[in-house]
Amino acid sequence: MTHLHDDKIKLLEEKALEIRKSIIEALVEAKSGHTAGPLGMTDIFTAFYFHILKHDPKNPTWEERDRVVLSNGHICPVLYATMAHAGYFPVEELKTLRKFGTRLQGHPHREYLPMLETSSGPLGQGLSQAVGMALADRLDRGQNSNRTVYCFLGDGELNEGQIWEAMMLAGREKLHNLVAIVDRNNIQIDGFTENVMPLEPLSDKWRAFGWHVLEIDGHNMEAIVDAVDEARAIFEKPSVIIAHTIPGKGVEMFENDYKWHGNPPNQEQGANALAELRTLGGQIASEHE
Amino acid sequence: MTVPLNPKLFDTDVEQAPIRAGFGEGLVLAGRADERVVAMCCDLTESTKMDAFAKEFPKRFFEMGIMEQSSASVASGMAAMGKIPFVSSYAMFSPGRSWEQIRTNICYNDRPVKIAGSHAGVSVGPDGGTHQAIEDIAITRVMPNMVVVTPCDSIEAKKATLAMAKTNSPTYIRLAREKTPIITTEDTPFEIGKAQEFFRSANPKVGIIACGSLVYNAIMAGKELEAEGTGTIVLNIGTVKPMDRTAVIALAKECGAIVTVEEHQVAGGMGSAVAEILSVEHPTKMAFIGVQDLFGQSGTPLELIKHYGMDKDSIKVAVKKLS
Ligand SMILES: Cc1ncc(C[n+]2csc(CCOP(=O)(O)OP(=O)(O)O)c2C)c(N)n1
Numbered sequence: 001m002t003h004l005h006d007d008k009i010k011l012l013e014e015k016a017l018e019i020r021k022s023i024i025e026a027l028v029e030a031k032s033g034h035t036a037g038p039l040g041m042t043d044i045f046t047a048f049y050f051h052i053l054k055h056d057p058k059n060p061t062w063e064e065r066d067r068v069v070l071s072n073g074h075i076c077p078v079l080y081a082t083m084a085h086a087g088y089f090p091v092e093e094l095k096t097l098r099k100f101g102t103r104l105q106g107h108p109h110r111e112y113l114p115m116l117e118t119s120s121g122p123l124g125q126g127l128s129q130a131v132g133m134a135l136a137d138r139l140d141r142g143q144n145s146n147r148t149v150y151c152f153l154g155d156g157e158l159n160e161g162q163i164w165e166a167m168m169l170a171g172r173e174k175l176h177n178l179v180a181i182v183d184r185n186n187i188q189i190d191g192f193t194e195n196v197m198p199l200e201p202l203s204d205k206w207r208a209f210g211w212h213v214l215e216i217d218g219h220n221m222e223a224i225v226d227a228v229d230e231a232r233a234i235f236e237k238p239s240v241i242i243a244h245t246i247p248g249k250g251v252e253m254f255e256n257d258y259k260w261h262g263n264p265p266n267q268e269q270g271a272n273a274l275a276e277l278r279t280l281g282g283q284i285a286s287e288h289e
Numbered sequence: 290m291t292v293p294l295n296p297k298l299f300d301t302d303v304e305q306a307p308i309r310a311g312f313g314e315g316l317v318l319a320g321r322a323d324e325r326v327v328a329m330c331c332d333l334t335e336s337t338k339m340d341a342f343a344k345e346f347p348k349r350f351f352e353m354g355i356m357e358q359s360s361a362s363v364a365s366g367m368a369a370m371g372k373i374p375f376v377s378s379y380a381m382f383s384p385g386r387s388w389e390q391i392r393t394n395i396c397y398n399d400r401p402v403k404i405a406g407s408h409a410g411v412s413v414g415p416d417g418g419t420h421q422a423i424e425d426i427a428i429t430r431v432m433p434n435m436v437v438v439t440p441c442d443s444i445e446a447k448k449a450t451l452a453m454a455k456t457n458s459p460t461y462i463r464l465a466r467e468k469t470p471i472i473t474t475e476d477t478p479f480e481i482g483k484a485q486e487f488f489r490s491a492n493p494k495v496g497i498i499a500c501g502s503l504v505y506n507a508i509m510a511g512k513e514l515e516a517e518g519t520g521t522i523v524l525n526i527g528t529v530k531p532m533d534r535t536a537v538i539a540l541a542k543e544c545g546a547i548v549t550v551e552e553h554q555v556a557g558g559m560g561s562a563v564a565e566i567l568s569v570e571h572p573t574k575m576a577f578i579g580v581q582d583l584f585g586q587s588g589t590p591l592e593l594i595k596h597y598g599m600d601k602d603s604i605k606v607a608v609k610k611l612s
Pocket residue numbers: 036037038072074075121122123124153154155156157158183185186187188189247261331332333355357382386
């Protein structure tokens with residue numbers, strides 16, 4: 001992975017815009033599904049699939065690939081849309097999201113889409129699987145393994161006790177080949193995280209469990225890439241990137257409103273959203289122009 | 290004797306409501322009737338219909354966050370201090386994820402904790418297989434002390450919720466997400482442990498035992514079969530455990546063949562419970578309508594009910610084979 005130049009940043013931002021459009025189109029078509037989380041995580045997924053990850057969309061079982069565990073499976077529209085744009089399957093297929101017979105199940109199911117590393121939807125179980133992958137990787141490749149295991153988590157998801165069990169184990173094992181990314185968007189279903197079940201001081205908690213902690217603006221491509229670079233350079237601990245994101249990012253109506261956690265836009269809202277998506281209106285094609 | 294049912298039951302515009310809505314109404318009534326009733330939810334307060342209780346009794350409602358396992362144990366602790374706790378989430382996570390906590394902290398201690406599992410069955414729809422609990426009857430009925438109720442509509446769910454708040458037993462109530470037809474009326478009797486006859490043709494050849502969201506399909510199948518010359522009796526088994534043995538045995542004796550109908554895995558479900566009784570008391574030919582050892586998937590509720598062979602036509606085929 002190399003440092004980002006301005007033209008690469010612009011390219012990533014344009015990609016993210018395309019992916020946001022695809023997410024909204026897929027949700028409108030599906031008539032159910034999650035809007036806030038996927039739009040909030042689009043910049044990060046774009047940075048991962050178009051710059052950070054060691055992967056080959058044409059050869060998804062490549063042994064040398066990095067592993068991606070989506071623990072908060074409900075944000076799969078962003079995973080599917082990013083994978084489609086990266087070349088794993090046709091972008092057209094996104095229209096089948098959540099429909100009978102689709103490979104793009106409402107929550108990721110490996111039996112339907114074998115190129116996924118795991119199935120998810122029930123919260124709280126991804127980090128443990130990622131720890132298992134990282135332990136196995138170290139067994140096979142030793143301390144200098146070239147593969148990294150990335151695990152995406154929701155912030156509300158951190159309510160689940162199993163996450164903290166996995167955090168403890170990763171800390172004890174000093175799994176430097178493991179990087180967790182927390183979508184710190186401050187919402188879950190019943191409201192704002194700090195009202196439902198306060199998480200703060202969140203960085204201190206991860207640190208206390210033996211993790212190297214990075215906090216970033218999850219919409220800043222440079223910050224995302226730099227954070228992963230730093231995480232991979234830390235040799236004595238697992239790293240967590242707490243990514244501050246705006247749920248529903250890109251469409252004002254969706255932003256920062258927990259009501260959009262699990263609702264899709266209808267036809268009209270979708271059309272408005274597509275029209276509004278920032279760059280479309282020519283407002284900020286890219287912050288790096 | 291058939292019990293009184295919704296007079297519009299056979300009309301195409303029969304009223305519909307989600308079974309979980311009746312739970313929400315019943316919980317409020319239970320809360321008014323007994324101040325020991327408390328409620329806890331795992332970040333799904335609206336979905337599981339606990340919101341009305343939370344609004345009316347804010348001090349007796351506890352937002353647990355996404356912590357299904359801990360919630361079961363917390364509820365056990367509250368019950369130990371004299372409360373009657375209701376815990377809700379999706380059935381997949383409670384009792385699914387919290388099974389061993391329920392077994393050890395609640396059933397092993399015989400505490401009157403009430404587990405409300407919403408979004409049971411494949412009719413959850415587009416969320417897909419991870420969210421479709423089709424094992425919950427099996428994993429709850431297998432625990433000693435546990436009572437398992439499976440209301441067939443929102444009105445029965447309301448009565449069941451009220452009734453379970455009054456018992457000292459650990460109880461699981463199975464709820465569904467989608468709107469389904471209203472089968473019963475406020476006057477239809479409900480008692481935990483009692484099955485009821487919902488439909489009867491002259492000269493019945495097959496007894497259909499159904500529970501929960503599929504009771505409607507069973508009645509519709511019975512009605513059509515009658516017109517086609519095959520008589521049936523449809524028994525609504527509102528309580529899977531303890532099962533109304535007398536009613537089940539009497540039905541088997543009268544009809545000579547039994548089809549069970551449930552939106553659940555065939556393995557370990559209500560039909561298995563019926564078979565456990567009949568194979569000992571009155572061995573009877575049976576057929577089982579339910580999910581045949583498969584996971585659910587995304588789709589509309591109707592597509593999925595048909596795909597997994599739980600629609601009216603599949604019931605009719607099973608009945609005809611046995612008649
Ligand atoms: C074990 C489990 N319990 C409950 C749910 C239902 N559920 C899905 S998403 C969600 C909220 C998750 O919050 P967060 O991780 O912050 O995701 P966000 O709303 O930000 O997308 C809940 C409770 C679930 N999927 N799994």
